[in-house]
Amino acid sequence: MTFIIRRLLQSLVVIIGVTLITFLALQMSGDPTYLYVSERATEEEIIQTRAALGFDRPLHEQYLTFIGKLVQGDFGNSLSYKRPALGAVLEALPATIELTLFAMMLAIVVAIPLGVAAALNRGTPVDGSIMTVAMAGQSIPSFWLGIMMIMFLGLQMRFLPISGHVPFIMPLVQGDVVRAFSQLPQALYYLIMPGFAVAFYSISRNARLVRSSMLEVLGQDYVRTARAKGISETAVVIRHALRNAWLPVVTMIGLEFGFLLGGVVVVEMVFSWPGIGRLIFNAINQRDIPVVQAAVVILALVFITLNLIVDLIYAKIDPRVKL
Amino acid sequence: MTRLRSLLLAGVAVVAAPIAAQAQPAADTIVVGISADINTFDPANISSRDNSNIAKHIFGTLYEITPEGEIVPDLAESYVEAEDGMSYTYTLREGLMCEDGEALTAEDAAFSFNRAADKANNFTGNTPGFVYSSIQFQSAEAVSDREVKINLGRKNPVSFGLIAEVFIHCKDSYEGKSLEDAAAKPIGSGPYKLASWQPGSQVVLERVKEDEAKAASIIWRVIPEASTRSAELIAGNVDIITNVAPDQLDAVNNSGSAEVKAVQGTRRIYVGFNQKAAFADATPGGKAIQDTAVRVALQYAVDVPTICKQLLNFECVRADGLVNPPNDNPNLEPYPYDPEMAEKLLDEAGYPRGADGTRFSIKMQAPRGRYLNDANVALAIGQYLTDVGVNTEVELLEWASVYVPLIRSHDAGPMFLLGTGGGTWSPLYDMTDLSTPTAGTNYTEWSNPEWFDGWAEISAATTDEERRVVIDRMLEVFYNDPPWLMLYFQPDFYGVSKRVDFQPRRDEKVYLFETNIVSGG
Numbered sequence: 079m080t081f082i083i084r085r086l087l088q089s090l091v092v093i094i095g096v097t098l099i100t101f102l103a104l105q106m107s108g109d110p111t112y113l114y115v116s117e118r119a120t121e122e123e124i125i126q127t128r129a130a131l132g133f134d135r136p137l138h139e140q141y142l143t144f145i146g147k148l149v150q151g152d153f154g155n156s157l158s159y160k161r162p163a164l165g166a167v168l169e170a171l172p173a174t175i176e177l178t179l180f181a182m183m184l185a186i187v188v189a190i191p192l193g194v195a196a197a198l199n200r201g202t203p204v205d206g207s208i209m210t211v212a213m214a215g216q217s218i219p220s221f222w223l224g225i226m227m228i229m230f231l232g233l234q235m236r237f238l239p240i241s242g243h244v245p246f247i248m249p250l251v252q253g254d255v256v257r258a259f260s261q262l263p264q265a266l267y268y269l270i271m272p273g274f275a276v277a278f279y280s281i282s283r284n285a286r287l288v289r290s291s292m293l294e295v296l297g298q299d300y301v302r303t304a305r306a307k308g309i310s311e312t313a314v315v316i317r318h319a320l321r322n323a324w325l326p327v328v329t330m331i332g333l334e335f336g337f338l339l340g341g342v343v344v345v346e347m348v349f350s351w352p353g354i355g356r357l358i359f360n361a362i363n364q365r366d367i368p369v370v371q372a373a374v375v376i377l378a379l380v381f382i383t384l385n386l387i388v389d390l391i392y393a394k395i396d397p398r399v400k401l
Numbered sequence: 402m403t404r405l406r407s408l409l410l411a412g413v414a415v416v417a418a419p420i421a422a423q424a425q426p427a428a429d430t431i432v433v434g435i436s437a438d439i440n441t442f443d444p445a446n447i448s449s450r451d452n453s454n455i456a457k458h459i460f461g462t463l464y465e466i467t468p469e470g471e472i473v474p475d476l477a478e479s480y481v482e483a484e485d486g487m488s489y490t491y492t493l494r495e496g497l498m499c500e501d502g503e504a505l506t507a508e509d510a511a512f513s514f515n516r517a518a519d520k521a522n523n524f525t526g527n528t529p530g531f532v533y534s535s536i537q538f539q540s541a542e543a544v545s546d547r548e549v550k551i552n553l554g555r556k557n558p559v560s561f562g563l564i565a566e567v568f569i570h571c572k573d574s575y576e577g578k579s580l581e582d583a584a585a586k587p588i589g590s591g592p593y594k595l596a597s598w599q600p601g602s603q604v605v606l607e608r609v610k611e612d613e614a615k616a617a618s619i620i621w622r623v624i625p626e627a628s629t630r631s632a633e634l635i636a637g638n639v640d641i642i643t644n645v646a647p648d649q650l651d652a653v654n655n656s657g658s659a660e661v662k663a664v665q666g667t668r669r670i671y672v673g674f675n676q677k678a679a680f681a682d683a684t685p686g687g688k689a690i691q692d693t694a695v696r697v698a699l700q701y702a703v704d705v706p707t708i709c710k711q712l713l714n715f716e717c718v719r720a721d722g723l724v725n726p727p728n729d730n731p732n733l734e735p736y737p738y739d740p741e742m743a744e745k746l747l748d749e750a751g752y753p754r755g756a757d758g759t760r761f762s763i764k765m766q767a768p769r770g771r772y773l774n775d776a777n778v779a780l781a782i783g784q785y786l787t788d789v790g791v792n793t794e795v796e797l798l799e800w801a802s803v804y805v806p807l808i809r810s811h812d813a814g815p816m817f818l819l820g821t822g823g824g825t826w827s828p829l830y831d832m833t834d835l836s837t838p839t840a841g842t843n844y845t846e847w848s849n850p851e852w853f854d855g856w857a858e859i860s861a862a863t864t865d866e867e868r869r870v871v872i873d874r875m876l877e878v879f880y881n882d883p884p885w886l887m888l889y890f891q892p893d894f895y896g897v898s899k900r901v902d903f904q905p906r907r908d909e910k911v912y913l914f915e916t917n918i919v920s921g922g
Contacts, residue, residue, distance in 0.1 A: 108802035112809050116531030120841055123534050124809075130523045158440045159600075161581045169600060225628055233632045240636055241629045242622070243602055350624045352601030360438055363801055 110365030193288025215282025332388025686763025
C-alpha cells in the first residue's frame with residue numbers, strides 16, 4: 079500500500095512536469111493567434127482574437143490558470159473544435175486503445191513463439207530466417223509498411239479494408255453491448271493492417287528478446303536437471319525455461335504499451351484511424367493548446383497506471399521482488 | 402494441410418463478406434474522401450474549406466456563387482443595394498423552411514447574421530473573422546416578413562459577394578442552443594441534414610429537399626493521407642477525392658475506374674519582394690529589389706510553365722497579375738521565360754555580374770508542405786535566379802509556428818513564396834489584398850501611389866464599365882512595377898470515379914447538389 083501511495087505521489091510530479099514541458103514547448107513554437115484569424119484580418123482583429131483566446135496574458139498566468147482548472151478536471155475549450163478539450167480527447171481515446179491493445183496482443187502472441195522457435199533452433203536456417211525478419215521489422219518505418227500493406231493487401235488483393243475504423247470500445251462504454259459485439263468481427267477486420275503496422279517493430283524486438291532470454295535460461299543447471307529427470311522437451315521448454323525467460327519480457331510489455339501509443343500517430347494518419355494520435359497531430363498543427371495538453375496528460379496517466387500495474391504483476395510472478 | 406487451408410479461407414470469407422459489401426458506396430449515395438477533419442457545424446465558427454463545403458449542403462445562403470463566378474439567388478430571390486452602398490436589402494423566397502419544420506423568415510435571416518457577430522460567443526469562423534471585417538458588418542434587421550436588411554460600416558464593392566458566404570438558419574432552433582450543441586447538432590436550411598457525425602472519421606448527410614439535390618445521401622470520409630485517398634478511390638470505395646498528390650495522377654488515371662480532373666484553382670502562388678526598409682538596409686539583395694527594374698528583370702528569369710509541368714504535373718498559364726482569369730486585364734501578357742532579357746535588364750539596372758559571376762545575393766524564404774510541392778517549387782525558383790547571377794539562398798520553414806508569424810508581421814524575405822486565396826466572382830476581391838499600403842495582406846509593403854489612388858476612383862465609379870477601366874489601369878501598374886514575382890494559380894486535382902459525373906470548380910468548393918450517379922459502380 080505504501081508503495082502504491084509513493085508511486086501515486088511520484089506520478090503527480092510527473093504529470094506536473096509533463097504539463098509544464100508541453101506548455102512551454104507549445105508556447106515556444108510561436109503565437110497561435112494567427113492561425114485563428116483570417117489572412118485579411120486587421121491588427122485590431124488580431125489583438126481582439128488574441129485576447130479572446132487568452133494568449134495576451136503573461137505566460138506564468140496562463141500556466142497557473144491552466145493548472146488551477148486542471149485540478150478541477152477542466153482542460154478548457156478546444157480552440158478549433160470549440161468544445162471541451164477533454165471531451166475531444168476522450169472521444170478519440172477508445173479508437174487508440176483498440177489499436178494499441180491489438181498491436182500489443184500481436185507483439186506478444188506472435189513474438190513469443192517466434193523467439194522460442196529461434197532459440198530452440200539456434201544456428202539453423204529457422205533461427206536465421208526469424209532473426210532476418212526481426213531485423214527488417216526493426217528497420218522498416220511503420221508509415222512505409224502501412225502504405226505497402228494498403229497497396230498490396232488492400233488495393234491489389236482486396237483482402238483487407240484500406241482504411242477506416244469500426245468502433246468496439248466506444249459502444250461498450252456507451253452501454254451498447256449488443257452493438258459492440260455484433261460489430262466485433264468488422265472491428266477486428268479493420269484492425270489487422272494498422273495493428274500490424276504499429277506492432278511490427280515490437281514483434282521483432284520482442285522476438286529477439288525472447289530468443290536471447292530463452293538461450294540464457296536453456297543453459298541453466300535447473301533446465302539440465304529437468305532434462306536429466308526425463309521430463310519431455312515440451313514440458314522443459316514451457317514449464318521450466320519459458321516461465322523463467324518470461325520476466326524480462328513482462329518488463330518490456332509494460333513499457334510496450336507506452337511505446338506503441340507513441341507509434342500510433344503516423345499509422346493513424348495513414349489508415350484514417352480516428353484516434354488520439356491523429357487528434358494530437360492536428361492539434362499541434364493548429365496550435366490547439368488545450369487539446370494537446372489534455373491528450374498529453376491523459377496519455378501520461380495511462381502510461382503511469384500501466385507501469386504501476388506491471389510493477390505489481392512483476393512482484394506477483396517473481397517472489398524475489400519486494401515492493 | 403489442404404483441408405486446414407480451405408477452412409481458414411472459408412473463415413476469412415465469412416468475416417470478409419459483409420465488410421466488402423459495405424465498403425462500396427450504395428446506389429443512391431455519393432462518398433467523398435476529404436483530407437481535413439471536420440471541427441464544427443456551428444455556422445459562425447466554420448473556417449476550413451472542407452468544413453465549409455459540407456456545411457453548404459446543410460445551410461442555405463442568401464445568394465451563392467456559381468462555378469463561373471456569377472452570384473445568383475439561393476434563399477433570397479432578389480436584393481436592392483442602397484444608393485449610398487451602406488446596406489443591402491434581400492427579399493427571401495416564399496415558403497422557406499428549416500430542417501425542423503420551422504418557417505424561415507427575414508427575422509431568422511437577421512438572427513443568423515447577428516448571432517455570428519455577437520462578441521459574447523467568441524466566434525472565430527470565416528463569417529465573423531473575414532466576411533464581417535471585410536464588409537464592416539454593423540447589424541441585420543427584418544424589414545418585413547420576407548425582407549432582411551444588412552447594414553454595413555462602409556461602401557465596399559465586394560460586399561455583395563461576401564454576404565453570399567454567410568450561412569442562414571432558423572432563430573428558434575438556435576436561440577436556446579448551447580454552443581456545444583450548435584457545434585454538433587446543426588439544424589439547417591439547405592437541401593441536406595446531418596444524419597451522423599463520427600469526428601475524425603466521417604459525416605453522413607441525408608437529403609431533405611428532393612427537388613434541390615440529386616443524391617439521397619452523401620458520406621464525407623476523412624482520409625488525411627493522400628495515397629490512402631487514392632487507393633480508396635481506385636478500389637471503388639469512394640467516388641470523389643480532393644487533393645490528389647501530383648505523383649499519384651498516373652496511378653488514378655490508369656486504374657480504369659477513376660480519373661483525375663484537374664482545374665486551375667484560384668489560389669495565387671507568387672514570390673513577394675519585401676520592400677520593408679529593414680531589408681533594404683540589411684542586405685544588398687534587399688536593396689536591389691527596391692528597384693522596379695530589378696523586379697521586372699527577375700520576372701523573365703523564371704520558367705513558370707516548366708515548373709508547373711515538371712513539379713505540379715499540370716500545364717498552367719503563367720499569371721499576369723494578382724487577379725484570377727477571366728477577370729484579369731486582357732491586354733496583359735504573362736512575362737515570358739527569357740533569361741537573356743533578365744540578364745540584360747539586370748545589367749542595365751546597375752547590377753552586372755561580378756568576378757565570381759554573382760550580381761547580388763538574396764535570401765528567399767518558403768514554407769514546406771503548405772502548398773502543392775512548395776519546397777521544390779521554391780528550390781527551382783532559387784536555381785533559376787541563381788542562373789542569371791542572383792545568388793539565391795532558399796530557406797524552407799515550418800508553416801504554422803514560424804512562417805505565418807513572419808508573413809503576418811511583414812518580416813518574411815527579402816523574397817518569400819506565398820499563396821493567397823482568390824475568387825472568380827470579382828477582380829476586386831483579388832485586388833483587396835492591396836487595399837491600402839498598410840493593409841495586413843500587403844505583405845511586401847508595396848506602396849505605389851498610382852495603384853492605391855485607384856481605390857478612390859473605384860469607389861467613385863458609377864457604372865461597371867467605369868470601374869473596369871480603373872481596374873485595368875491598376876493592373877497595368879501592378880504589372881509594370883511588380884511587387885510580386887508572378888507565378889501561377891495553384892492547380893487542384895480531384896479524383897473522380899466513373900460512377901459519378903462530378904465537375905470540379907476552380908474555387909475549391911465541392912458542391913454536389915447537381916452531381917449525378919451515372920452507374921451502379
